[in-house]
Amino acid sequence: MNTLADLLGVELPIIQAPMAGVQDTALALAVAAAGGLGSLPAAMLDPAGLEDALTTLSRHTDLPININFFCHTPIAVQPDIPEAWQNRLAPYYSEYGVTVAQTKGSRAPFGQELAEVIVRHAPRVVSFHFGLPEQDLLDRILATGAKVLSSATSVAEALWLEQRGVSAIIAQGYEAGGHRGMFLSNDLSSQLGTFALLPQVVAAVRIPVIAAGGIADAAGVAAACRLGASGVQVGTSFLRTPEATTSEIHRRALADLSAPTAVTNVFSGRPARGIVNRAIRELGPISDLAPPFPTAGNALQPLRRAAEAQGNGDFSPLWSGQNRSGCSAEPAADIVARLAEGLQM
Amino acid sequence: MNTLADLLGVELPIIQAPMAGVQDTALALAVAAAGGLGSLPAAMLDPAGLEDALTTLSRHTDLPININFFCHTPIAVQPDIPEAWQNRLAPYYSEYGVTVAQTKGSRAPFGQELAEVIVRHAPRVVSFHFGLPEQDLLDRILATGAKVLSSATSVAEALWLEQRGVSAIIAQGYEAGGHRGMFLSNDLSSQLGTFALLPQVVAAVRIPVIAAGGIADAAGVAAACRLGASGVQVGTSFLRTPEATTSEIHRRALADLSAPTAVTNVFSGRPARGIVNRAIRELGPISDLAPPFPTAGNALQPLRRAAEAQGNGDFSPLWSGQNRSGCSAEPAADIVARLAEGLQM
Numbered sequence: 001m002n003t004l005a006d007l008l009g010v011e012l013p014i015i016q017a018p019m020a021g022v023q024d025t026a027l028a029l030a031v032a033a034a035g036g037l038g039s040l041p042a043a044m045l046d047p048a049g050l051e052d053a054l055t056t057l058s059r060h061t062d063l064p065i066n067i068n069f070f071c072h073t074p075i076a077v078q079p080d081i082p083e084a085w086q087n088r089l090a091p092y093y094s095e096y097g098v099t100v101a102q103t104k105g106s107r108a109p110f111g112q113e114l115a116e117v118i119v120r121h122a123p124r125v126v127s128f129h130f131g132l133p134e135q136d137l138l139d140r141i142l143a144t145g146a147k148v149l150s151s152a153t154s155v156a157e158a159l160w161l162e163q164r165g166v167s168a169i170i171a172q173g174y175e176a177g178g179h180r181g182m183f184l185s186n187d188l189s190s191q192l193g194t195f196a197l198l199p200q201v202v203a204a205v206r207i208p209v210i211a212a213g214g215i216a217d218a219a220g221v222a223a224a225c226r227l228g229a230s231g232v233q234v235g236t237s238f239l240r241t242p243e244a245t246t247s248e249i250h251r252r253a254l255a256d257l258s259a260p261t262a263v264t265n266v267f268s269g270r271p272a273r274g275i276v277n278r279a280i281r282e283l284g285p286i287s288d289l290a291p292p293f294p295t296a297g298n299a300l301q302p303l304r305r306a307a308e309a310q311g312n313g314d315f316s317p318l319w320s321g322q323n324r325s326g327c328s329a330e331p332a333a334d335i336v337a338r339l340a341e342g343l344q345m
Numbered sequence: 346m347n348t349l350a351d352l353l354g355v356e357l358p359i360i361q362a363p364m365a366g367v368q369d370t371a372l373a374l375a376v377a378a379a380g381g382l383g384s385l386p387a388a389m390l391d392p393a394g395l396e397d398a399l400t401t402l403s404r405h406t407d408l409p410i411n412i413n414f415f416c417h418t419p420i421a422v423q424p425d426i427p428e429a430w431q432n433r434l435a436p437y438y439s440e441y442g443v444t445v446a447q448t449k450g451s452r453a454p455f456g457q458e459l460a461e462v463i464v465r466h467a468p469r470v471v472s473f474h475f476g477l478p479e480q481d482l483l484d485r486i487l488a489t490g491a492k493v494l495s496s497a498t499s500v501a502e503a504l505w506l507e508q509r510g511v512s513a514i515i516a517q518g519y520e521a522g523g524h525r526g527m528f529l530s531n532d533l534s535s536q537l538g539t540f541a542l543l544p545q546v547v548a549a550v551r552i553p554v555i556a557a558g559g560i561a562d563a564a565g566v567a568a569a570c571r572l573g574a575s576g577v578q579v580g581t582s583f584l585r586t587p588e589a590t591t592s593e594i595h596r597r598a599l600a601d602l603s604a605p606t607a608v609t610n611v612f613s614g615r616p617a618r619g620i621v622n623r624a625i626r627e628l629g630p631i632s633d634l635a636p637p638f639p640t641a642g643n644a645l646q647p648l649r650r651a652a653e654a655q656g657n658g659d660f661s662p663l664w665s666g667q668n669r670s671g672c673s674a675e676p677a678a679d680i681v682a683r684l685a686e687g688l689q690m
């Protein structure tokens with residue numbers, strides 16, 4: 001396991017999954033201080049916001065923090081909300097007495113401006129979701145000496161990433177919460193569980209593999225190591241920590257261990273796993289009407305706000321993996337310490 | 346691990362998954378002789394066929410063999426093939442020059458007649474898929490002293506089974522090949538990967554839990570043990586053994602490790618995982634038109650026969666789990682021995 005920790009410059013090969021919308025620098029710093037690799041989700045930051053966040057991080061720590069970006073193909077022009085999607089949502093607008101409000105998509109893909117901020121700050125670890133950015137952008141990041149990580153949901157994606165020079169691969173099993181990193185295929189029916197994906201990726205590539213999806217405690221870490229993982233990435237277990245910015249509604253939903261999750265596209269246009277709520281149940285889980293990423297959620301915003309004002313999460317993305325058994329309200333450092341016990345098992 | 350082995354009366358807590366259509370007594374006997382628990386799928390046997398099989402088994406071994414039944418709710422009257430399904434298949438009938446032939450559904454649920462055969466032979470292990478039979482039938486089986494197993498795909502199903510007196514629970518993760526044992530829900534979107542299902546079932550019940558889904562080698566067995574499994578059930582890895590009756594077309598498909606699998610209902614009417622072929626790709630994976638279990642496949646039979654006569658498996662159910670890395674053409678005993686190494690890791 002030391003290979004990956006050395007590569008990333010951390011004490012423990014335990015990565016806190018970057019989770020846009022439910023955390024900022026505080027969680028990343030707490031995990032870093034506990035010996036793991038903290039992560040900052042930059043998918044919802046513009047260059048000025050990224051500049052601020054990186055300045056905050058370097059003011060508080062010399063330890064590596066992983067800066068994470070999405071690299072989907074951007075939509076050239078922000079489209080109007082499609083009529084079919086508006087019609088589908090109309091009864092809910094009536095119910096809540098809200099009107100459709102065109103809002104801006106909030107997830108910009110990694111581009112030149114963000115790359116310049118990264119080159120200036122030179123974080124030691126940069127990770128990507130949905131593949132990798134264009135080669136020239138990737139080369140600029142690699143030239144800073146940063147270790148680059150990305151997620152694979154199939155052996156084919158893992159080989160693609162290895163070929164392009166990433167330092168390690170995150171094997172993201174079907175159990176994982178939030179957005180699925182799939183980028184060579186959009187066929188959800190073939191997505192692999194961690195137990196099947198992890199050993200097949202380990203066998204296929206020569207670089208370290210980080211296990212993600214369903215890992216919630218020391219036993220999960222130990223099991224991932226047995227399947228060949230050099231480290232783990234854990235997200236869900238950190239969602240109720242005091243250092244996360246998870247909403248009270250989301251925290252309450254996470255605390256109900258029996259609530260099922262599903263992979264849905266209704267909140268963003270791309271498949272992502274969250275706790276099944278009214279929006280997933282009635283509009284999805286997968287809807288052909290949902291507009292393309294990242295715009296699908298825009299039309300849900302007025303409903304989300306109205307529902308949350310009533311204290312319910314019927315239209316909120318309640319991101320969660322399939323195993324919430326380690327998702328407690330303890331400090332992040334305690335969760336890192338508990339996961340780390342699995343490295344010795 | 347010895348608790349489960351003792352309970353089942355075998356040397357190794359390694360169960361060969363019962364696989365209707367691709368094995369008979371030979372595979373069960375080979376696994377038993379190697380120290381594992383061999384299984385006989387009885388889902389496609391009538392009482393006379395079961396009688397024959399049990400007689401064959403007892404002539405060859407004194408070791409326990411697991412006899413497996415389906416316990417779906419039977420269809421009162423064998424329906425005609427629905428018009429919508431016939432219309433959907435019509436272009437394929439034309440292409441292959443075959444005609445729709447009404448054939449009998451070949452999977453009978455466990456009932457009084459089969460129970461009588463079981464009571465007479467008193468096998469030491471009986472397992473069920475899709476829940477459990479009616480209480481009076483279950484009581485008759487339990488009264489023989491047989492250990493009873495059944496599969497759970499959720500914590501709720503595991504608790505339901507424990508309450509009804511099963512001896513151990515098979516936690517069947519999303520990765521598993523063949524029919525999904527789900528019986529309290531038919532919502533595929535919430536099905537759990539082994540990494541998430543197994544530890545949550547282990548935490549919820551007091552009886553031994555057997556891990557199934559994605560386990561293909563010693564490392565997989567070791568990982569399942571770390572997650573709390575008392576034993577494992579492995580199917581896919583035995584499909585290419587000389588003792589299995591798997592067709593050549595199916596064996597060829599299994600040998601291509603890169604071919605994806607999907608959960609489909611087009612072959613039987615119930616969700617089951619197989620290698621993606623033309624039938625799954627073009628008719629499914631999940632079709633609203635597929636007739637109820639077990640009749641959906643009847644209308645595919647003429648296409649399957651015609652395609653197989655041409656040497657292809659376009660309309661054959663090519664059952665497989667998501668991890669074929671341990672699916673080799675070696676004798677079953679060698680596969681059992683390799684899996685058993687994981688018990689010491």
